[in-house]
Amino acid sequence: MDLKRGSRAEAWVRYGEELGFGPYYRDRATAGRTTPQQIGDGGNSTSDYVPATEAVTETMMAAPRKAPAQTPAAKQAHAAPIAPAIVTPNLAPSLFDASERIEGDTLPLIREFIGNCTRCKLHKTRTNIVFGTGNMKAELVFVGEGPGHDEDLKGEPFVGRAGKLLTQMIEAMSLKREDVYICNVVKCRPPENRLPERDEIATCSPFLYRQIDVIRPKVVCCLGACSAQTLLQTTQGISKFRGEWFDFRGSKLIATYHPAYLLRNPPAKSEVWKDLQKVMAVLGLQPKRK
Ligand code: SF4
Numbered sequence: 001m002d003l004k005r006g007s008r009a010e011a012w013v014r015y016g017e018e019l020g021f022g023p024y025y026r027d028r029a030t031a032g033r034t035t036p037q038q039i040g041d042g043g044n045s046t047s048d049y050v051p052a053t054e055a056v057t058e059t060m061m062a063a064p065r066k067a068p069a070q071t072p073a074a075k076q077a078h079a080a081p082i083a084p085a086i087v088t089p090n091l092a093p094s095l096f097d098a099s100e101r102i103e104g105d106t107l108p109l110i111r112e113f114i115g116n117c118t119r120c121k122l123h124k125t126r127t128n129i130v131f132g133t134g135n136m137k138a139e140l141v142f143v144g145e146g147p148g149h150d151e152d153l154k155g156e157p158f159v160g161r162a163g164k165l166l167t168q169m170i171e172a173m174s175l176k177r178e179d180v181y182i183c184n185v186v187k188c189r190p191p192e193n194r195l196p197e198r199d200e201i202a203t204c205s206p207f208l209y210r211q212i213d214v215i216r217p218k219v220v221c222c223l224g225a226c227s228a229q230t231l232l233q234t235t236q237g238i239s240k241f242r243g244e245w246f247d248f249r250g251s252k253l254i255a256t257y258h259p260a261y262l263l264r265n266p267p268a269k270s271e272v273w274k275d276l277q278k279v280m281a282v283l284g285l286q287p288k289r290k
Contacts, residue, residue: 101213102210102213105210105213105214106214107132107136107211107214107215110131110207110210110211110214111131113207114129114131114187114207116129117129117187117188119203119204120186120188120199120200120203120204121200122186122188122189122190122191122196122200122204123188125188125189125191126147126152126188126189127152127153127155127189128147128152128153128154128155129155129187129188130146130147130151130152130155130156130157130184130187130188130189131155131183131187131207132157132181132182132183132184132211133156133157133181133182133183134177134178134179134180134181134182135178135179135180135181136181136214136215137215138179138180138181138215138217139180139217139218139219139283140175140179140180140181140217140218140219140221140279140283141180141181141182141183141211141212141215141217141219141220141221141251142158142166142170142180142181142182142183142221142223143183143184143185143208143212143220143221143222143223143227143231144157144158144182144183144184144185144223144224144226144227144258145184145185145186145195145196145223145224145226145227145258146184146185146186146187146188146189146190146196146226147184147186147187147188147189148160148162148189148193148260149189149193150163151163151189152188152189157182157183157184158182158259161260161263162258162259162260162262162263163259165259165262165263166182166223166259169259169272169276171288172273172276172287172288173276173279173280173285173287173288174280174285174286174287174288175285181211181215181217183208183211184208184227185201185204185205185208185226185227185230186200186201186204186205187204187207188204195226196226201226201230205230208230208231209249212248212249212251213249216250216251217251218251218252218282218283219251219252219253219254219279219282219283220248220251220252220253220254221253221254221255221256221275221276221279222253222254222255222256223256223257223258223259224238224255224257224258224260224261225237225238225255225258227255228241228242228255231248231253232246232248232253232255238255238257241255242255242256242257242271242275243255243256243271243274243275243278245278252282254275254278254279255275256271256272256275256276257271257272
């Protein structure tokens, strides 16, 4: 690492420590990866993110780390209706991979730890904390951006129009909503449905990491750019890596478009369906018969 890049990285580590985010910023020297960065188009659009400050560096613009290229045999198997697990690459630990799981952690403990949270400014305008819902042992976890109006009122993720579409997507995969786990990057609604800001994501996302660590799903499916960019530590637009597989804390991660985006752009549903079929192949699911 050159000196310029090193000093930037140190500044980010200090920033993370100030936010109480310390454990997630260890082993940076071995990570060879990106720093925490700003989040792009908010999880429900496909435009590339334009950084808002000069703090965004070339390292922060790095592409997300893909799962390794598959052999022809693996590709063939992946195309089959029931596909084997994807090969896990032997890569250096990432910023977040390097963090330790919390021994004995559970979803109720995480919720208890969050409490009546005032750690970031989103608490000022929320009605309810939207922690997450679904199967605590789910093989599939969907991660969205943050609660909207309906979710804020109800305290549950994805219960509005986009939520109904997500339910349809889940059922098309031959699953029920209660089979999967659904949560968001930030647990409180950003005012006027604006994008979560960098400090809000940095403060709240450790809860998400703990949730995923506890559930240990086979697949994490990011809905939209915000969750994908947060978990993959990239600022690339989601359209650049949508539908590709990545490794994330022992799970396979794939990003697809947010249901809210599909409501505005119905033709994109076919792309999302292709992504979901990849998820189904990994989970050994057959499409629902009509
Ligand atoms: Fe706390 Fe997260 Fe809500 Fe911010 S968004 S107040 S960190 S629960």
